[in-house]
Structure formats: structure tokens, C-alpha cells
Amino acid sequence: MRISKEPEIRKQELIETALKLFLSKGYEKTSVRDILREVKGSPGMFYYYFSSKEEIFEEAIKYYVENYIKELSQIFKDENLTLQEKYQKIVNAVVKAFEDMKSLSDIYYSPQYFPLRVKVSFKILDGLREPFAELIEKIKKDRNLDSKKTATFILYGVYGLLHKNAENLGEPSSIQSIMNFILELTGKILGTLSI
Numbered sequence: 001m002r003i004s005k006e007p008e009i010r011k012q013e014l015i016e017t018a019l020k021l022f023l024s025k026g027y028e029k030t031s032v033r034d035i036l037r038e039v040k041g042s043p044g045m046f047y048y049y050f051s052s053k054e055e056i057f058e059e060a061i062k063y064y065v066e067n068y069i070k071e072l073s074q075i076f077k078d079e080n081l082t083l084q085e086k087y088q089k090i091v092n093a094v095v096k097a098f099e100d101m102k103s104l105s106d107i108y109y110s111p112q113y114f115p116l117r118v119k120v121s122f123k124i125l126d127g128l129r130e131p132f133a134e135l136i137e138k139i140k141k142d143r144n145l146d147s148k149k150t151a152t153f154i155l156y157g158v159y160g161l162l163h164k165n166a167e168n169l170g171e172p173s174s175i176q177s178i179m180n181f182i183l184e185l186t187g188k189i190l191g192t193l194s195i
Contacts, residue, residue, distance in 0.1 A: 098172075
């Protein structure tokens with residue numbers, strides 16, 4: 001007997017499966033057939049939800065970004081972590097994200113996906129601004145410092161430094177070096193150099 005799933009559940013299953021395959025096999029080596037094999041679905045089912053492999057790729061990237069924002073936001077807000085622990089967890093998450101994107105670099109950094117990259121970038125920056133501003137509000141020494149403006153300044157600076165040569169997707173050690181620089185600079189800005 002065939003078990004029928006709700007349309008939104010089935011669509012989400014396709015997106016999650018596609019993301020897993022894109023990250024493990026790469027975009028080029030993942031076919032619609034591969035995705036369908038994993039979910040035990042038919043071509044008609046796939047094309048009910050998506051018009052092409054490119055469309056499900058875009059949805060998979062959006063899903064990845066939503067989870068990335070949630071993960072970093074939870075780290076910012078976690079009261080059980082010290083500032084040093086938060087910092088290290090954030091660095092680890094950023095390194096993992098860059099490693100994940102290595103498998104997609106050929107397609108994701110192609111000119112056709114430039115508009116998607118811009119949207120993704122602003123979604124991440126906008127999604128992290130509020131939780132980061134809340135963290136800054138708790139740790140800043142200068143009470144006149146505007147936490148939201150400071151969060152925006154720091155986040156955009158981090159983004160600029162990390163993505164300066166994003167197509168080459170640096171090694172974890174270079175990401176760590178950039179994050180160490182940002183930590184030092186942020187400490188000076190906030191007056192909390194001893195993180």
C-alpha cells in the first residue's frame with residue numbers, strides 16, 4: 001500500500017534530499033533521477049513541485065541559508081555559553097558553511113547565480129543583525145554605542161572579508177585568521193578585548 005504524504009511535507013522532503021545530494025555529490029553529479037530515487041518518487045511528482053533541477057537547487061540553497069541563520073542565532077542567544085565558546089561555535093559554523101559551498105562552487109559562483117548569491121547574502125546579514133545586536137547590547141562597555149548599527153557594521157565587515165575571494169573558498173585556517181582579526185577588532189570596538 002502506497003503512503004501518501006501532504007504536499008508541503010513531500011516538497012520539503014524533496015528539497016532536503018536535493019540539498020543533501022548537492023552537498024555530497026556536487027551539483028553537476030546530482031540528477032533529478034538521483035533525488036527521486038532517494039525519496040522513492042516519480043518524475044511526475046518532482047515536476048509537480050519544481051520545473052527544473054535549477055529551481056530545486058535554488059530552493060535547497062534557501063533552505064540551507066534558513067538553517068544557517070537559525071544555527072548562528074541560537075549561538076548568539078545561548079545563555080549557557082561563554083563569549084569564547086560562542087565565538088568558537090560561530091567560527092566552526094562559518095568554516096563548515098564554506099566547506100559545504102566548495103561542492104557547489106562551480107555552479108553557485110557562476111554568473112547565472114549572481115542574483116541568488118546577492119539575495120542569500122542579504123538574507124544572512126539581515127537575519128543575523130538582530131540576534132547579534134542583542135549580544136552586543138549585553139557585552140558592550142560603552143553605553144552610548146548603538147548596538148544595531150554596530151552589529152550591521154561588524155557583520156558587513158565580516159562578510160566582506162570572508163567573501164573577498166569567495167570563489168576560491170579559502171582553507172579553514174584562512175577563515176580562522178579572518179575571524180581572529182574580526183574578534184580583535186570587535187573587542188576594540190566594544191571595549192571587551194578579553195573574550
